Amino acid sequence: MRVLERLDELYAIGGGPGANRPHGSPAEDEAHRRAASWLADAGLEVEVDRHGNLFGHARGPASGERVSDTVSDTCWAGSHLDTVPQGGRFDGALGVVAAIAAVERVGIGSVVVFRGEEVGCIGSRALVAAGDPLPRAFLELHVEQGPVLAERDAPLGVVTGIVGYARGELVLSGHAGHAGTTPMVGREDALVAAAAEILRVREAALAIEGAVATVGQVEVEPGGANVIPSRVRLSLDVRAPDAERLEALIAAIGFEPSYRVEPAQFTGAARQALRDAIASRGLSPLELPSGAGHDAGILASAGVDAAMLFVRSLNDGVSHSPDELSSDEDVELAVDVLADALVATTR
Numbered sequence: 260m261r262v263l264e265r266l267d268e269l270y271a272i273g274g275g276p277g278a279n280r281p282h283g284s285p286a287e288d289e290a291h292r293r294a295a296s297w298l299a300d301a302g303l304e305v306e307v308d309r310h311g312n313l314f315g316h317a318r319g320p321a322s323g324e325r326v327s328d329t330v331s332d333t334c335w336a337g338s339h340l341d342t343v344p345q346g347g348r349f350d351g352a353l354g355v356v357a358a359i360a361a362v363e364r365v366g367i368g369s370v371v372v373f374r375g376e377e378v379g380c381i382g383s384r385a386l387v388a389a390g391d392p393l394p395r396a397f398l399e400l401h402v403e404q405g406p407v408l409a410e411r412d413a414p415l416g417v418v419t420g421i422v423g424y425a426r427g428e429l430v431l432s433g434h435a436g437h438a439g440t441t442p443m444v445g446r447e448d449a450l451v452a453a454a455a456e457i458l459r460v461r462e463a464a465l466a467i468e469g470a471v472a473t474v475g476q477v478e479v480e481p482g483g484a485n486v487i488p489s490r491v492r493l494s495l496d497v498r499a500p501d502a503e504r505l506e507a508l509i510a511a512i513g514f515e516p517s518y519r520v521e522p523a524q525f526t527g528a529a530r531q532a533l534r535d536a537i538a539s540r541g542l543s544p545l546e547l548p549s550g551a552g553h554d555a556g557i558l559a560s561a562g563v564d565a566a567m568l569f570v571r572s573l574n575d576g577v578s579h580s581p582d583e584l585s586s587d588e589d590v591e592l593a594v595d596v597l598a599d600a601l602v603a604t605t606r
């Protein structure tokens with residue numbers, strides 16, 4: 260299948276191990292060039308916007324004009340081609356090659372390849388912020404990056420929405436002292452205090468359904484093996500399915516977010532079109548939230564009728580890793596469903 264061959268081609272671009280096409284790298288540029296050539300081969304009108312996002316618009320068979328005169332009444336399908344360092348074969352790339360295949364097959368809609376998804380959805384955010392014309396609907400096919408579909412024995416899932424998240428930090432202060440001569444009683448050890456805070460962060464998330472909270476970085480000062488820590492910085496990454504729960508989690512932990520992204524819900528006809536396309540193949544359309552951010556969330560927040568189709572991740576759902584895997588059969592099925600939904604979503 261050409262979709263799989265193209266995934267291999269993209270995977271090879273940055274060199275191994277894994278996929279290496281970080282945003283702003285020559286490898287991301289090369290991937291965009293490769294995708295542009297595939298768009299042209301598919302007979303689509305290739306366009307690059309001022310933010311670097313790549314488009315391929317379907318053209319009418321008779322006139323050669325775009326199927327829609329204005330992009331505002333059409334449906335886009337696509338994803339991103341940048342990766343984390345040593346990322347997976349499918350993350351982003353699958354949504355792009357599948358969208359090219361689907362738009363070529365049905366001859367309507369537009370393919371979009373966003374820049375810089377892995378570094379905060381730079382391309383889609385810039386497009387939305389600049390007030391550029393937006394589509395009526397957007398379909399993003401993506402690997403699940405989690406174990407839910409595999410556990411439920413479902414090849415595909417329809418995403419209900421994208422969790423909101425906030426980042427920040429907790430700083431604990433104590434008093435430095437000699438590790439040998441300062442008695443245990445009376446010490447003000449900032450790292451001991453931080454240990455209790457890390458456990459408290461975990462308890463706060465466990466108390467709110469669907470919430471997660473992670474301390475991923477611990478910086479200890481002065482950092483000597485024989486010195487009592489005087490200052491500790493803990494990074495915070497907290498996520499919840501809706502704004503209410505996100506707010507409750509932030510309040511429970513007690514920190515001032517330095518960065519915050521509101522949750523996005525997929526509630527429109529595009530999500531229904533994906534459900535219908537899956538059901539028409541005799542499968543039950545399993546629905547699940549996304550714990551990771553995606554360009555579809557940015558477009559949904561801007562009022563676009565966005566929806567996402569997840570493909571089952573194998574290997575326990577591992578992602579952002581060379582071990583990321585989906586089966587050829589599931590990928591093929593996903594492309595078929597995407598094409599059906601594209602037709603149903605385009606007026």
Ligand SMILES: [Zn+2]
Pocket residue numbers: 339350351376401
């Ligand atoms: Zn992705």
